[in-house]
Amino acid sequence: MRYLTFFILTLFWVEPALAQDLSIQLLDRNNQQPVIQAHIKDDTGTVITVSDVNGFFSINPKKYPHIVVSAVGYASKEVHLHPGLKSIYLKPQVFRDDTELLVVATGEDQNNVHAYHQRANTQNMDQFLDNIDGLSTNKRGAFAWEPVIRGQADQRMNLTIDGMQVFKACVDKMDPITSYVETSNLSKLHIDKSGSGVAENGSGNSTLDLVTQRAEHHPFSLQIQSAYRVPDNYRHLNLTTNISDPSGRNAVRFSGSYKKANDFTAGNDRTINNTQYEKLNLNASYKHTFRSGHSIEGNYITDKAYDVGYPALLMDATKALADIGQVQFNFASSDANFQLDKVQLYANTIRHWMDDYDRDVANRAVMRGMYMPMYGETVTYGTRMNGKAALLGHSFNWFLDGYASHAYGDMEMNSLDPEIEDMFIYNLRDVQTRNVGLGLKHQFRASDKILLKLEENIRYKSLDTGNESFASFFEGLYDRELDTRQKILLSASGSALWMLNDRWSLTGNLVYSERMGNHMELFGHYIYNYTDGFFYDGNPWLKTERTFNTDVNVTWETDRNSFSISLFHKQYFTYIDGILAEDVSSNDFKFKQYANVGDAVIMGGEFRSLNNINHVISLENRISYLYAQNQSLNEPLPLIPPLKGNSLIHLHHGKNMLMGEVEWAAAQNRVAETTSIEDQTEAFAVINLSFERKWMGSSLSSILEVNNLLDHYYHTHTSIGNIPEAGRNLMLSLRYNF
Numbered sequence: 026m027r028y029l030t031f032f033i034l035t036l037f038w039v040e041p042a043l044a045q046d047l048s049i050q051l052l053d054r055n056n057q058q059p060v061i062q063a064h065i066k067d068d069t070g071t072v073i074t075v076s077d078v079n080g081f082f083s084i085n086p087k088k089y090p091h092i093v094v095s096a097v098g099y100a101s102k103e104v105h106l107h108p109g110l111k112s113i114y115l116k117p118q119v120f121r122d123d124t125e126l127l128v129v130a131t132g133e134d135q136n137n138v139h140a141y142h143q144r145a146n147t148q149n150m151d152q153f154l155d156n157i158d159g160l161s162t163n164k165r166g167a168f169a170w171e172p173v174i175r176g177q178a179d180q181r182m183n184l185t186i187d188g189m190q191v192f193k194a195c196v197d198k199m200d201p202i203t204s205y206v207e208t209s210n211l212s213k214l215h216i217d218k219s220g221s222g223v224a225e226n227g228s229g230n231s232t233l234d235l236v237t238q239r240a241e242h243h244p245f246s247l248q249i250q251s252a253y254r255v256p257d258n259y260r261h262l263n264l265t266t267n268i269s270d271p272s273g274r275n276a277v278r279f280s281g282s283y284k285k286a287n288d289f290t291a292g293n294d295r296t297i298n299n300t301q302y303e304k305l306n307l308n309a310s311y312k313h314t315f316r317s318g319h320s321i322e323g324n325y326i327t328d329k330a331y332d333v334g335y336p337a338l339l340m341d342a343t344k345a346l347a348d349i350g351q352v353q354f355n356f357a358s359s360d361a362n363f364q365l366d367k368v369q370l371y372a373n374t375i376r377h378w379m380d381d382y383d384r385d386v387a388n389r390a391v392m393r394g395m396y397m398p399m400y401g402e403t404v405t406y407g408t409r410m411n412g413k414a415a416l417l418g419h420s421f422n423w424f425l426d427g428y429a430s431h432a433y434g435d436m437e438m439n440s441l442d443p444e445i446e447d448m449f450i451y452n453l454r455d456v457q458t459r460n461v462g463l464g465l466k467h468q469f470r471a472s473d474k475i476l477l478k479l480e481e482n483i484r485y486k487s488l489d490t491g492n493e494s495f496a497s498f499f500e501g502l503y504d505r506e507l508d509t510r511q512k513i514l515l516s517a518s519g520s521a522l523w524m525l526n527d528r529w530s531l532t533g534n535l536v537y538s539e540r541m542g543n544h545m546e547l548f549g550h551y552i553y554n555y556t557d558g559f560f561y562d563g564n565p566w567l568k569t570e571r572t573f574n575t576d577v578n579v580t581w582e583t584d585r586n587s588f589s590i591s592l593f594h595k596q597y598f599t600y601i602d603g604i605l606a607e608d609v610s611s612n613d614f615k616f617k618q619y620a621n622v623g624d625a626v627i628m629g630g631e632f633r634s635l636n637n638i639n640h641v642i643s644l645e646n647r648i649s650y651l652y653a654q655n656q657s658l659n660e661p662l663p664l665i666p667p668l669k670g671n672s673l674i675h676l677h678h679g680k681n682m683l684m685g686e687v688e689w690a691a692a693q694n695r696v697a698e699t700t701s702i703e704d705q706t707e708a709f710a711v712i713n714l715s716f717e718r719k720w721m722g723s724s725l726s727s728i729l730e731v732n733n734l735l736d737h738y739y740h741t742h743t744s745i746g747n748i749p750e751a752g753r754n755l756m757l758s759l760r761y762n763f
């Protein structure tokens with residue numbers, strides 16, 4: 026009887042709904058934007074209808090209980106229609122190789138070929154980035170490796186956190202901003218190797234954006250993670266929690282992480298002195314969703330590092346503090362002709378203290394006989410907003426951003442000889458960077474299988490020093506009057522995606538970019554460069570550096586397998602580099618000044634394959650190669666990684682996962698002999714193993730890792746000062762989800 030009542034009630038409620046067509050909206054799974062012009066097909070492949078400009082389509086679920094949705098740039102999706110269905114999310118595949126969206130912190134897509142890395146949880150950010158094809162890291166010790174995309178580091182790439190500009194405070198590049206986002210707080214990595222996303226990245230440079238995890242509307246979660254490693258005595262404790270109120274309108278997320286390590290040991294039991302570090306990172310975020318569908322988010326990161334050793338450099342960081350805050354308004358989508366999607370306001374300050382009090386300054390080759398404590402600071406304010414607009418029947422995305430940054434750096438020179446007077450030098454004094462840009466992005470469907478994208482950006486950038494005596498140094502050095510340096514910079518890209526069929530796709534990008542030198546290249550003073558042993562002075566009158574990048578990608582993909590090959594060629598014009606300044610150099614202090622030195626080229630490619638052989642075995646292979654040449658000097662560019670790659674095998678069985686990896690690099694014999702003091706580097710291969718097991722109904726997982734199993738003694742080519750990598754080490758991590 027109860028069933029009969031239920032059945033009648035069900036009929037009563039369902040029947041009226043079935044009597045009319047369902048109105049369903051198609052949305053992009055990553056950004057919740059409507060998917061337009063998607064084909065809605067029946068089982069036989071016949072097109073029933075097409076989604077409208079807001080992503081909506083109507084359908085009679087009685088007539089078509091089962092549909093297939095396909096749209097250019099998205100994975101096809103089969104859907105069973107039911108009365109409550111209001112929206113369908115599609116997974117984007119647009120320009121896959123260039124704007125890769127990598128899910129890291131959440132376990133989503135674990136067994137999908139799109140999953141990029143299946144072992145990020147226990148890795149720190151540095152190791153994680155170092156293993157992505159097309160990426161490498163410049164190292165100065167065990168801590169805070171500097172990410173590099175296709176051989177381009179620092180000022181030649183965009184490195185942002187949630188799109189925010191955060192400037193390093195250390196003139197020796199000890200503090201790449203990647204160290205401020207712990208992997209537990211990372212939701213996505215947005216990598217644009219070709220730089221084709223110029224509307225948003227503003228410059229056409231290769232881009233790495235760290236997208237942080239925000240507060241989410243789910244009731245309660247708590248994760249505790251800890252790790253311990255020998256022989257460097259590394260310990261890590263992380264706590265992450267997310268709470269929201271019953272209405273789901275207010276959500277709070279908090280994450281805290283503490284790490285400490287002693288000196289590490291390279292292969293053959295050689296302890297590498299001065300590689301210790303200690304670091305605390307706190308991240309809090311809050312989200313409120315209004316009834317109207319608008320929402321507001323606040324996010325704050327504070328990061329403190331102490332006693333960080335840099336064996337490759339002349340000094341160590343005693344303290345490094347970062348405070349990074351943002352507020353973001355998200356507007357509910359509307360069908361207005363001019364639409365605002367997002368407004369972000371941000372501010373950050375980075376402070377950095379370093380000194381050489383623990384070094385033997387009396388016996389070193391450079392800056393002998395003196396201590397040189399240094400301090401650096403940057404303060405940046407900015408805003409970013411974006412939305413959509415329609416003009417004369419053409420709709421496009423727009424991006425507006427602006428920031429102002431203030432940089433300061435000083436250095437004392439305290440001689441051991443009491444007869445010699447102490448000196449105080451400003452490396453950067455009251456140096457202001459201002460930047461405002463507008464970018465537009467247009468997408469067109471050329472045919473059923475071809476999608477075209479055009480992006481352009483115009484920006485105004487200015488640099489100056491607010492200090493007269495600092496300005497007069499440059500006026501004297503170059504014998505000319507200094508005013509505010511300002512430029513209008515243009516960049517543009519054109520991209521085409523050709524989906525040949527369900528499996529093959531071809532992408533091509535052309536990117537033009539213009540770059541004004543940064544605050545160090547224009548206004549740096551007395552800054553030591555460890556790769557060539559020279560002190561550098563800035564040049565406020567540098568010309569714009571321009572590049573032209575061509576990039577193609579072929580991808581073959583099925584549910585279980587994917588292969589992808591990318592090739593690129595990037596030509597630099599009026600390349601900015603240091604040239605010898607003979608008139609101010611002496612035997613002890615050799616100086617260079619920044620100048621436009623001519624042309625340079627970087628070309629190369631990446632290969633990636635992911636294969637899920639069956640439910641037990643999956644394989645990953647990645648290979649990257651770069652050829653980089655300073656064409657004016659006819660010699661290789663410095664710090665370019667050799668042919669390198671890694672191969673992984675994963676074995677899954679029930680609650681167990683075993684992973685084996687070979688990480689390798691060929692020798693690098695192409696070295697820059699006149700512009701640097703780097704040397705050739707030998708090939709290496711190391712083996713890493715990890716075993717993960719889930720316990721207590723998957724609440725607890727344990728991961729046991731052995732890295733560099735054969736205890737090789739080696740260094741990578743991009744390790745400054747040839748500091749070796751860690752020898753055999755063993756780490757146990759435990760993670761518990763409440």
Ligand SMILES: [Cu+2]
Binds near residue numbers: 195342
């Ligand atoms: Cu430093």
